[in-house]
Amino acid sequence: MNNYYLGVEIGGTKQQIAVGCADGSIIESRQVKLVYRRGAEDILEWLSENIREYLSMAAYAGKVRGIGVGFGGPLETVTGRVLSSLQVPGWKDFELKRWFEEQFALPVIIVNDTVTGGFAELLMGAGKDSENFFYTNIGTGIGGGLYIHRKYYDGSGFGASYLGNMLVPDWTSNIPGACTRTELICSGRSIENRLRQKGYIPKNSVLAACHDGDIQKVTCMDLAEAVKAGDSFAVDELDRIAGTFSLSLANILASQGADTVVIGGGVAKMGDILFDRIRRFTDERAFIANKGHYRILPSYFLDDAVLVGALLVASGKYIEV
Incomplete structure (x- = not known):
């Protein structure tokens, strides 16, 4: 049976x-x-x-x-x-x-x-040949899982390596020195909430004309298409998102020394325009002990x-x- x-x-x-x-x-x-x-x-x-x-x-x-x-x-x-x-x-x-x-x-x-x-x-x-592995997703939220010598590390029994809850500078705030959680900048929900705020998308951006001008329907995939079209606002926005995510990722690498990072979740479906940025910004910030000793890959299973x-x-x- x-x-x-x-x-x-x-x-x-x-x-x-x-x-x-x-x-x-x-x-x-x-x-x-x-x-x-x-x-x-x-x-x-x-x-x-x-x-x-x-x-x-x-x-x-x-x-x-x-x-x-x-x-x-x-x-x-x-x-x-x-x-x-x-x-x-x-x-x-x-x-x-x-x-x-x-x-x-x-x-x-x-x-x-x-x-x-x-x-x-x-x-x-994507991580099947990794020895020290880190997985994260960029979806409604952002999580993290660390596997040391291919065994899951659970911290004190309540999880660990919550990348989405690492603190980063808050470039959406007018308060000098403000910080916030990575998830509140880079998750799919946070990206779309920001894009749907009245006045956030400039009128000259191609995003302003999406969905017949109904900004409440603008999605992360619309942002990706605008980047591919060379829209300057969309390019700058995705640079800010990837830069913030990479700051947390560089900290994960420095503290945990993973040899492979795999990223899944709905936002990861943006593909190369997102991954190229994440790889570039992470490499710029990576500690010397990490440089050249890790790779960042998209999820195989999505x-x-x-x-x-x-x-x-x-x-x-x-x-x-």
Whole structure:
């Protein structure tokens, strides 16, 4: 009899479920971007309904052996208790592992979503030949996962290497010397919120004409297209974003000495116009001990990274959490 596993991604925007195998291969999956009325409750309702459907299907009934979950926020790794979500209300001190076990009567492992995606890239993706590996994503938020000698480093049991929460100069503020979290400058949500502020995009920018002038629809991908078109505002904006992200990345390299950095998340889909900047700015700031001894690569799995990692985690073959 075949054994299957469930992989779950609980994000700030995107929710995903996959049925797959112990090697991380996905058989089928579902995705939704919910309009939140109650925050966490909406997500739990969708998960409950859709996971029960999978577990009742003839192909999988009685054959699912465990569930791996990548959660978008800090948590207590051993207990699977969520500390909070920085994007969705209702998660504070939520016993997520207990909820899954009570709902579905299966073994469950809960891991931060960026860490889960990092497992996928380390074991099967862009970092598979790395010894000391760092994975981050630029999506709704920005996370981080460090793997020393191919073992995940969990700090004091509440995660570590949260790149998105490293402090950087705040060039959006008029206050001299102001600083803020990297995530509040460089995440997809922060970029789009900034672009959608009235008056932020100059009238002579091609972005001002996007979506028939409805700036509330301007996206990160629109910014990327404007950069490709040579729009001076868009070029300067992406330079500022990549420069800020690279400042945090240079600090990660100096403190942790990773040989490979892999970047995923929706914003990473900008491709070379983003990665070329990140590589250039990081190299300019890198400590002499790091220069020439690291590489920065795009995610191999992209949107599937967390699901693949969650399946690997669920199988229990690769990690101890």
